[in-house]
Amino acid sequence: MDAFTTHTGIGTPLRVSNVDTDQIIPAVYLKRVTRTGFEDGLFASWRSDPDFVLNTEPYSRGSVLVAGPDFGTGSSREHAVWALMDFGFRAVVSSRFGEIFKGNASKAGLLAATVAQSDVELLWKKIGERPGLELTVDLQACTITADDVVVSFTVDEYSRWRLLEGLDDIGLTLRHEEDITAYEATRPAHKPVTT
Amino acid sequence: MGRTLAEKVWDQHVVRRGEGSNNGEPDLLYIDLHLVHEVTSPQAFDGLRLAGRPLRRPDLTIATEDHNVPTLDILAPIADEVSRTQVETLRRNVEEFGVKLYPMGDANQGIVHMIGPELGLTQPGTTVVCGDSHTSTHGAFGALAFGIGTSEVEHVLATQTLPLRPFKTMAIEISGTLRPGVTSKDVILAVIAQIGTGGGAGYVLEYRGEAVRALSMEARMTMCNMSIEAGGRAGMVAPDETTFAYLQGRPHAPQGEQWDAAVEAWRELRTDDDAEFDAVVHIDADALTPFVTWGTNPGQGLPLAESVPDPAAMDDDDAAATRKALQYMALEPGTKLRDIAVDVVFLGSCTNARIEDLRAAADVLKGHHVADDVQMLVVPGSMKVKKQAEEEGLDAVFTEAGAEWRSAGCSMCLGMNPDQLAPGQRCASTSNRNFEGRQGKGGRTHLVSPPVAAATAVRGTLSSPEDLRGSSTPTTLQFA
Numbered sequence: 001m002d003a004f005t006t007h008t009g010i011g012t013p014l015r016v017s018n019v020d021t022d023q024i025i026p027a028v029y030l031k032r033v034t035r036t037g038f039e040d041g042l043f044a045s046w047r048s049d050p051d052f053v054l055n056t057e058p059y060s061r062g063s064v065l066v067a068g069p070d071f072g073t074g075s076s077r078e079h080a081v082w083a084l085m086d087f088g089f090r091a092v093v094s095s096r097f098g099e100i101f102k103g104n105a106s107k108a109g110l111l112a113a114t115v116a117q118s119d120v121e122l123l124w125k126k127i128g129e130r131p132g133l134e135l136t137v138d139l140q141a142c143t144i145t146a147d148d149v150v151v152s153f154t155v156d157e158y159s160r161w162r163l164l165e166g167l168d169d170i171g172l173t174l175r176h177e178e179d180i181t182a183y184e185a186t187r188p189a190h191k192p193v194t195t
Numbered sequence: 196m197g198r199t200l201a202e203k204v205w206d207q208h209v210v211r212r213g214e215g216s217n218n219g220e221p222d223l224l225y226i227d228l229h230l231v232h233e234v235t236s237p238q239a240f241d242g243l244r245l246a247g248r249p250l251r252r253p254d255l256t257i258a259t260e261d262h263n264v265p266t267l268d269i270l271a272p273i274a275d276e277v278s279r280t281q282v283e284t285l286r287r288n289v290e291e292f293g294v295k296l297y298p299m300g301d302a303n304q305g306i307v308h309m310i311g312p313e314l315g316l317t318q319p320g321t322t323v324v325c326g327d328s329h330t331s332t333h334g335a336f337g338a339l340a341f342g343i344g345t346s347e348v349e350h351v352l353a354t355q356t357l358p359l360r361p362f363k364t365m366a367i368e369i370s371g372t373l374r375p376g377v378t379s380k381d382v383i384l385a386v387i388a389q390i391g392t393g394g395g396a397g398y399v400l401e402y403r404g405e406a407v408r409a410l411s412m413e414a415r416m417t418m419c420n421m422s423i424e425a426g427g428r429a430g431m432v433a434p435d436e437t438t439f440a441y442l443q444g445r446p447h448a449p450q451g452e453q454w455d456a457a458v459e460a461w462r463e464l465r466t467d468d469d470a471e472f473d474a475v476v477h478i479d480a481d482a483l484t485p486f487v488t489w490g491t492n493p494g495q496g497l498p499l500a501e502s503v504p505d506p507a508a509m510d511d512d513d514a515a516a517t518r519k520a521l522q523y524m525a526l527e528p529g530t531k532l533r534d535i536a537v538d539v540v541f542l543g544s545c546t547n548a549r550i551e552d553l554r555a556a557a558d559v560l561k562g563h564h565v566a567d568d569v570q571m572l573v574v575p576g577s578m579k580v581k582k583q584a585e586e587e588g589l590d591a592v593f594t595e596a597g598a599e600w601r602s603a604g605c606s607m608c609l610g611m612n613p614d615q616l617a618p619g620q621r622c623a624s625t626s627n628r629n630f631e632g633r634q635g636k637g638g639r640t641h642l643v644s645p646p647v648a649a650a651t652a653v654r655g656t657l658s659s660p661e662d663l664r665g666s667s668t669p670t671t672l673q674f675a
Contacts, residue, residue: 017516018392018492022630027611031263031277033237033284045632070393073426073492074628075609076328077235078344096393099428100328104344156360157219169346170248173354176211176223180251180356183210183225190449190457191227192316194257194295 001109003166004139007090011127011135011146012053012062019067020074021101025083027075038079039086054087058132064144066093066123066135072101072112081108091137093144093153095120106159107169111137113144113153122149139164197467199364200433201399204339204464208322210356221358227321227338229351230307231258231294233285234611235326239349240288250292251355257316258289258296261306264604265613266574269299278612292352305577305603308332308545312416313579315445319434319461324351329545329627331422335415336442337434337464339399342423362428363473365398366466369406371481376660378555379414380547380625380644382406382478383421384486384496390476392494395427398474401466402432406480412441413551420546421627424493433465485659487532488629488642490520495629499647499659503530523631524639525619532657535641539622540571540652541634542598542645544608547625548576552645553584557592559649559660564597566655571598572614574606598652610635623651 029041046052053059065084071094072080081104084092092110095117105112115123126146127133136145137153139160144151155163162169173180198206205224213220229252236258243250250256263278265271273279282299289296297303303310308329311317317333323340324330326348333340343357350357367386373379387394400422407415415432422430432438439458442448449457488496489503495517497504503521505528506514521528526535542548542556553575565571573593575581581603584590590600607614608626610633616622618637625648626633629640641657650658 016519017512020492020628020630022609022628022633026632026636027262027609028636030234030611031275031281033241033281035238035241045636070426073392074328074423074630076326076330076342076344078238078326078346081344096396099396099426100342100344100423104346107344107346107350158213158221158358158360161218169358170246170350170353173223173350173356173358177354179211179223180225180354184355187225187227188456188460190453190460191321192318192447192449193254194228194316194447195254 001166001168004109004111004163006136006138006140007063008134008136009063009090010058010061011064011066011123011133012059013124013127014053014065014067015124017068018070018073021072021077021080021098022074024072024080025077030077030079035082036086038083042083042087063088064091064093064135064137065089066120066127068120069095069117071097073098076100078104078108081105081110085110093120093123106163109163111139111155111163113137113155115144115151115153119151122151197470199466199470199472200337200401200431200464201339201364204320204322207320221360223356224322224359226324226351226355226357227255228311228316228323229256230311230323230325230330231256232261232307232327233281234262235345236288236348237281237284238345239352240292242349243352248353250294250352253293255355256294258285258294259304259307259310260285260299262605262609262611264299266601266604266606267613269602302578305579306545306548306605308420309549309577309580312336313445313577315442315448318442319438320464324357328423329420331427331430332416332420332545334419334422334429334431335412336438337431337461339429339431341429363398365395365400365474365476366472367400367402367476367478369402369404369478369480371406371479372409373406373480373483376646377483377485378644378646379410379418381483381486382480383418384488384493384642385483386476386478387421387425387494388496390425392424392492393426395422395425398427400425400427400430402430407432408435411551412437413549416549417546421493424627434461485644485647487647487657489524489526489532490517491523491629491631493627493629493642495520496642497532499532499657501532503528503532505529535657536655537569537623537641537651537657538620539616540569540648541607541622541624541626542648543572543574543576543606544626545576546627547645548574548580550580550583552625553580553589556645556649557589559646559663560596560653561592563653563663565652569652569655571652572601572607573598574601575603577603607634609633623648623657
């Protein structure tokens with residue numbers, strides 16, 4: 001995973017609440033067996049509308065998505081995160097995320113930054129005043145700078161550390177392999193096996 | 196202070212306590228059972244290969260084929276090339292890594308959340324994960340069960356553990372007794388309408404109270420299944436005699452002395468009297484009636500007797516979301532829900548395709564016929580349920596009523612296999628998500644219980660079984 005420290009890019013407003021992962025990428029686009037190539041499926045249904053924000057300049061070049069509350073609810077498909085990244089997004093900002101989406105984002109290297117809803121609206125206002133405005137997302141300071149406005153975001157401490165360091169989660173866990181083996185020796189005999 | 200059921204199961208699976216001082220390191224939890232299907236696993240197996248890592252515990256891993264399955268002719272090769280490739284990729288992966296697979300055509304194949312319980316693999320006090328958000332289903336057994344993404348699938352394949360952040364606990368207290376014709380589907384739709392699609396975010400939901408104790412395992416699974424629709428990390432029910440009776444004698448359930456030891460351990464799995472939940476929600480079962488959704492998320496639901504809500508009567512945020520939903524659903528405020536006509540009825544999915552669901556629907560359909568211009572699809576959740584239903588003659592009830600009887604798979608729940616709505620079609624569905632396009636691009640979904648699905652198929656408009664009473668000419672529509 002690539003490390004994430006700061007990122008500066010065009011802010012794209014998505015003024016919709018409850019954007020579930022079926023909206024982010026419909027199931028029909030989940031059939032690939034690769035980890036990339038999902039950009040076509042991103043918001044596929046909405047993108048058939050030429051006026052959808054991602055179809056308009058300068059937002060089609062955006063890399064910081066500022067979305068309404070409850071972004072990424074529903075299905076566990078990590079393809080939703082991959083599709084956002086394949087399209088060019090490095091960070092998503094919302095006042096609340098679906099739990100599985102938030103976890104997937106942190107594993108795949110997409111920053112899911114939680115801010116107050118009033119700050120989402122402030123960012124929407126700033127972007128609306130000057131389309132193409134670049135936002136700077138600083139993971140060290142946990143701030144988003146939009147012109148003369150600076151808002152704070154939260155991200156869980158462990159995800160932040162892993163993103164800053166670009167660390168492989170599995171590698172970290174395997175450092176504790178002895179603990180896993182020791183635990184396995186204590187599991188009750190009545191636990192199920194599949195074979 | 197006492198602990199909740201969820202906290203007890205958590206504590207039993209801690210491999211290593213996280214050192215909070217070390218960058219907020221979370222606890223490392225052991226995973227007892229990992230369920231795998233074709234959609235969310237290929238990139239995870241690829242990751243293992245790339246890193247040269249083995250699969251740590253094939254004996255705690257099991258796979259099936261469900262999302263891409265064509266339910267019409269399950270033994271023919273999949274016509275869609277990309278779908279076929281995904282299924283073939285799973286077959287190659289399980290072969291290479293030594294995982295037991297129940298493929299299409301196998302007597303035990305079915306939706307991943309059906310086969311775990313059926314095989315007796317889902318047991319009280321276990322941790323269960325799967326690259327699928329409806330893994331919450333397995334919580335009905337008192338398991339801590341939740342959906343994960345593909346990176347986490349790879350993590351579990353490689354380590355049989357997951358680093359997890361602690362959750363909060365929410366009690367869903369359901370008092371009273373459900374009326375006849377009111378199901379656990381109506382309960383969970385009412386819960387989601389009450390707390391919202393994000394209301395459970397950060398929580399494990401424990402369903403409690405006399406109404407829950409009276410539910411069958413099938414009904415508990417339906418309720419736990421949709422915990423994710425309230426934003427919950429997982430849903431749980433404390434195991435009891437109903438749970439033990441369901442499990443005893445199943446292929447992977449403990450036997451002999453092991454069974455006795457297991458039951459003794461399982462009896463401890465209940466929330467202590469002095470434990471405190473972080474939040475409590477009360478539901479009065481006596482007051483519940485059949486519940487249906489009108490909008491584009493599972494929280495947008497109402498009792499069937501009500502009308503489509505009016506955004507003009509709401510505050511700004513709700514009004515905007517409601518307007519957007521009603522526009523997509525092509526509904527006018529004030530329309531009686533019972534007057535909404537459907538094109539398709541789907542009885543299936545990991546929410547409501549167990550034997551009890553099929554029996555309930557068949558019971559309503561018997562002696563009636565599916566309305567003209569309505570297509571009804573009945574898709575058992577597993578081949579085992581299919582076989583059992585056929586032994587009970589339920590398939591004949593469905594086909595004689597004019598419904599289609601299919602083989603097991605996810606089918607029309609998610610718009611990934613050939614079973615999809617056409618743009619603009621409206622469907623009464625026993626599945627779990629009424630998101631825009633969920634059942635096919637442009638399709639419109641109303642979530643309902645199996646009895647409501649059956650009654651709706653007969654009348655052609657959203658209906659409860661009560662609406663069929665005295666109707667001897669079932670294909671005639673009766674408008675209120």
